[in-house]
Amino acid sequence: MNNTLEYMRENRLPHIWCPGCGNGTVIGALIRAIDALGLDTNKTVLVSGIGCSSRAPGYMKFDALHTTHGRALPFATGIKMANPELNVIVISGDGDAAAIGGNHLIHACRRNIDITMVIINNNVYGMTSGQYSPLTPTGRLATTAVYGNIDRTFDLPSLCGAAGATYVARASVYHVAQLKNYIQKGLENKGFSMIEAVSICPTYFGRRNKLGDAPAMFNWIKENSTMYKQGVMEYDKQIVIGEFVNKKDPEYTKSYTELIEKLGGNK
Amino acid sequence: MSEEKVLFLQGNEACVLGALRAGMRFFAGYPITPSSEIAEISSIELPKVGGRFIQMEDEIASMAAVIGASMTGVKAMTATSGPGFSLKQENIGFACMAEVPVVVVSIMRMGPSTGLPTSPAQGDLMQARWGTHGDHPAICLIPSSVKEMYEFTIRAFNLSEKYRTPVILMTDEVIAHMREGVKLQENYEIIERKRPAPGAFNYQPFLDIDGDGVPPMAPYGEGYKFHVTGLSHDENGFATNSPEKNEKLLKRLKYKVDKDAEEIATYSEYLMEDAEYVLVALGSVSRTAQNVARQLRANGVKAGLFTPKTLWPFPEAALKRHLSAAKLVIVPELNLGQLVLEVERIVKGSCEVKLIAKASGELFKTDELYNQVAGVIGE
Ligand SMILES: Cc1ncc(C[n+]2csc(CCOP(=O)(O)OP(=O)(O)O)c2C)c(N)n1
DSSP states (O other): OOOGGGGBOGGGOSOSOOTTOSHHHHHHHHHHHHHHHTOOGGGEEEEEOSSSGGGGGGGBSSEEEEOSTTOHHHHHHHHHHHOTTSEEEEEEEHHIIIIITHHHHHHHHHHTOSEEEEEEEOSSBTTTTSBOOTTSOTTOOBTTBTTOOOOOOOOHHHHHHHHTOSEEEEEESSSHHHHHHHHHHHHHSSSOEEEEEEOOOIIIIITTTTOOSHHHHHHHHHHTEEEOBTTBOOTTTSEEEEEEEEOOOOOHHHHHHHHHHHTTTTO | OOOEEEEEEEHHHHHHHHHHHHTEEEEEEOOOTTTHHHHHHHHHHGGGGTOEEEEOSSHHHHHHHHHHHHHTTOEEEEEEOHHHHHHHHHHHHHHHHHTOOEEEEEEEEEOSTTOEEEEEOOTTHHHHHHSSSSSOOOEEEOOOSHHHHHHHHHHHHHHHHHHTSEEEEEEEHHHHHOEEEEEEESOOOOOOOOOOOTTOTTOOTTOOTTSSSOOOOOOTTSSOOOEEESSOBOTTSOBOOOHHHHHHHHHHHHHHHHTTHHHHOOEEEESOTTOSEEEEOOTHHHHHHHHHHHHHHHTTOOEEEEEESEEESOOHHHHHHTTTTOSEEEEEESSSSSHHHHHHHHHTTSSEEEEEEOOSSOOOOHHHHHHHHHHHHHO
16 A cells, blocks of 8 residues: 555645535545555546535646536546546535536436546535535425425435446545545456445535534434445435445447547557 | 649538648537538538547537637637527636637527527627627637638637637628538648747746736646636636736736737728728628729729728738828618727718618618618708
């Protein structure tokens, strides 16, 4: 194992995140997964949208594209299509991925393009200071839901699995070992992988919903989560941790490469 | 001696052939009339030459994908029309800010909104300049023939590579869909983006080392490990809130195109030497206006035609030079008055400027335009 700091841009510190933010924990898991696989850091590109979580690539030593809100996946799709040799990793927030970027998410799953996406789900729009997102549980409070959120939430694993992703898992900032393992398996999968990292935002979600400070929120995740059992998906009652999809299907850029070869375009 | 070969091509087809000639190896798009042939032909031709085509889920995604592809060092293009051009705007701004060379083709149809999908119009001229928010450089080429569709597409790639900026190739439905015999040259100059020295891994991706406002651009995947953002950034590509660095960046982005504006700006002139009545028209309207100018001359009126071939930057100095004998400038256009605003700004009261506007979704016919121009001159 390399020193994880070797993957970081230490000169970019201090970071912009609040005390107690879960983003650093998720980055740590991602770095350890990259390290465990020995990915060539020269051939690995990080792509993100806009949000607190999307600032992560700015602290990591890779080629990185910090794009527009919700659009990380189509930028990443262009990178992967134009140069399929590259490992392409997308880091996104729950609003970035599931609201403004929701359409791109289902189409990336459908294509099964070889991109690994880590969605940091802190249940809220952090960067814009606490409005509800498609992952804010019903009944919770947000700056745009002071009477309680009446929206229902997406279950990202079900959404991505149904849309065709070939590796889908969920862990949390409490379940760090699983998180690293799932990201690692996502990176190994030749196809679209979505790993949801349930995270905490003490500043905007925790405080308004009286969930306490960061340690209290970690505890809250611990007490409210359960391991996935085949067929049981009570995501609206509990945080279901586990692997939901792990299968093989044709990968998009490989299929295109085969088309090029068939037409003699590789000569 | 350059040899010439003649092809019979549709405008959109010529665009794709020009793009391939320029080295396009990636196309992302979403179908929309009257631009769809560009996607269709790209999907047929690209894999044959080892390039890649993808039909994305919408125009926002298409714009994002071509920027992503260009970051790997590949020449990339997208094509769209009206509603799709509107959707692309945010990411066009990203390409301006992150300085990513890409070509965006926009075939104008009647708007606003879904408008008249198959009818010609020229209502997006200002959108090509100011469609995305914030101060930003803009280069927009306007072909008015099938041959120009071919050659201007090559030029669009060349300019985008040279200036590290998105370039818009815009014309109206008529030029995109008509067919003409095209004589192509054997040789066209092809420009490639500047790159940092191989192995210069401490390279600063937004440092203007050459003083021309255009920093060299590395491709992803070669070890440079550089960061690119749409946030205001420093020379290393990292977000900054520094007022000085922000202003320096925005001024450089403007400077890199502005300093060469007169070289980038092109135009054509017809019977302009001693013209007292100057028609200014672009795209398909310039073809009708040429007939009108010729007929007016035949009838003893000293008329001429000035056709901008780049809309942005506008051939400002050239137009001024051609107005020495002008009594009246007449601007016919397929909208309710957009080109005329730029012409008025340049003419600045040195003579009168009259607009002939048409927004019915139809072309000007020669007789119709002749009568309107003659009417305006007679006033
Ligand atoms: C097109 C557009 N709309 C809105 C915004 C404002 N905005 C910035 S970040 C953000 C939400 C971020 O929330 P999320 O994706 O959950 O990430 P987090 O900040 O919580 O990590 C919004 C709405 C924007 N930058 N661009």
